[in-house]
Amino acid sequence: SQTIHQWPATLVQPVGSPLSLECTVEGTSNPNLYWYRQAAGRGLQLLFYSVGIGQISSEVPQNLSASRPQDRQFILSSKKLLLSDSGFYLCAWSPHTGKNNEKLFFGSGTQLSVL
Amino acid sequence: QKEVEQDPGPLSVPEGAIVSLNCTYSNSAFQYFMWYRQYSRKGPELLMYTYSSGNKEDGRFTAQVDKSSKYISLFIRDSQPSDSATYLCAMSSGMDSSYKLIFGSGTRLLVRP
Numbered sequence: 001s002q003t004i005h006q007w008p009a010t011l012v013q014p015v016g017s018p019l020s021l022e023c024t025v026e027g028t029s030n031p032n033l034y035w036y037r038q039a040a041g042r043g044l045q046l047l048f049y050s051v052g053i054g055q056i057s058s059e060v061p062q063n064l065s066a067s068r069p070q071d072r073q074f075i076l077s078s079k080k081l082l083l084s085d086s087g088f089y090l091c092a093w094s095p096h097t098g099k100n101n102e103k104l105f106f107g108s109g110t111q112l113s114v115l
Numbered sequence: 116q117k118e119v120e121q122d123p124g125p126l127s128v129p130e131g132a133i134v135s136l137n138c139t140y141s142n143s144a145f146q147y148f149m150w151y152r153q154y155s156r157k158g159p160e161l162l163m164y165t166y167s168s169g170n171k172e173d174g175r176f177t178a179q180v181d182k183s184s185k186y187i188s189l190f191i192r193d194s195q196p197s198d199s200a201t202y203l204c205a206m207s208s209g210m211d212s213s214y215k216l217i218f219g220s221g222t223r224l225l226v227r228p
């Protein structure tokens with residue numbers, strides 16, 4: 001079965017510091033990968049998605065970037081964090097093709113606090 | 116106007132009640148509809164998946180889609196305190212360029228023992 005791992009679960013970082021959040025998927029190949037952000041009491045905002053190694057699409061211009069160095073690895077980064085980057089970050093995957101490729105499966109999330 | 120509208124709640128019900136959660140949407144191209152359950156500080160969990168119109172039942176959960184009214188519902192029968200969570204609706208057109216689900220903002224449900 002497929003599993004998705006996301007870490008760390010909680011992160012407190014000072015303003016101006018760098019960020020690296022990592023997500024890996026097991027049990028499938030060539031998944032679509034996504035990074036979402038969820039502000040408190042708000043819906044899910046899609047930040048980036050990737051349909052293959054090195055292929056990144058950005059949905060919202062911002063202080064963040066994403067990379068996909070391996071088929072099942074997705075990284076969210078920032079060179080200098082802003083206060084507004086605080087939030088709950090979620091990694092997700094979906095099958096690349098096939099009957100159920102609309103279904104998203106989420107990781108456990110990272111609560112980022114920028115102070 | 117948002118593409119997907121969902122009442123944020125909170126919705127508070129006694130244990131054993133039937134719960135009705137709803138979303139409306141504006142894009143008639145949507146044809147894949149999902150409900151996710153999210154416990155506090157956890158990732159959303161896929162609960163129900165429906166294609167096009169109609170009903171789908173899974174245990175205590177029933178998902179309904181009315182494409183003519185652009186309205187979807189999730190019913191929870193015999194609600195339990197463990198059902199207390201935020202419920203997010205999500206939908207997609209399934210078009211080749213649309214790998215993205217559009218989410219509602221979520222309805223917070225509290226089931227009182």
